[in-house]
Amino acid sequence: xxxxxxxxxxxxxxxxxxxxxxxxxxxxxxxxxxxxxxxxxxxxxxxxxxxxxxxxxxxxxxxxxxxxxxxxxxxxxxxxxxxxxxxxxxxxxxxxxxx
Numbered sequence: 001x002x003x004x005x006x007x008x009x010x011x012x013x014x015x016x017x018x019x020x021x022x023x024x025x026x027x028x029x030x031x032x033x034x035x036x037x038x039x040x041x042x043x044x045x046x047x048x049x050x051x052x053x054x055x056x057x058x059x060x061x062x063x064x065x066x067x068x069x070x071x072x073x074x075x076x077x078x079x080x081x082x083x084x085x086x087x088x089x090x091x092x093x094x095x096x097x098x099x
Contacts (some may be wrong), residue, residue, distance in 0.1 A: 059086045 004012070048056075055076060062072045065088075073083045 003073060015055065056086055056089070059083065063087065 058076060059072060069080060069083050069087070073080045
């Protein structure tokens with residue numbers, strides 16, 4: 001290990017303390033970013049959570065009783081595309097239970 005003078009050691013300590021401060025700030029910014037991304041609302045298709053399952057089960061009840069796609073979409077205030085996605089999922093699940 002290289003020997004240094006007291007002045008060099010103090011200068012090195014100060015330099016390291018400044019670097020630690022920068023890293024500390026950087027770390028705090030990263031934590032803030034992480035919290036932001038954890039808290040933000042997901043866009044696009046939602047996971048199959050309780051809300052999704054409830055709407056899907058309502059769709060199944062209406063679909064099996066013979067209600068048309070457009071009527072289901074109007075009564076549930078959903079797009080026809082969403083209802084067709086539910087229908088595709090319904091048919092996929094029905095097919096899986098047959099096997």
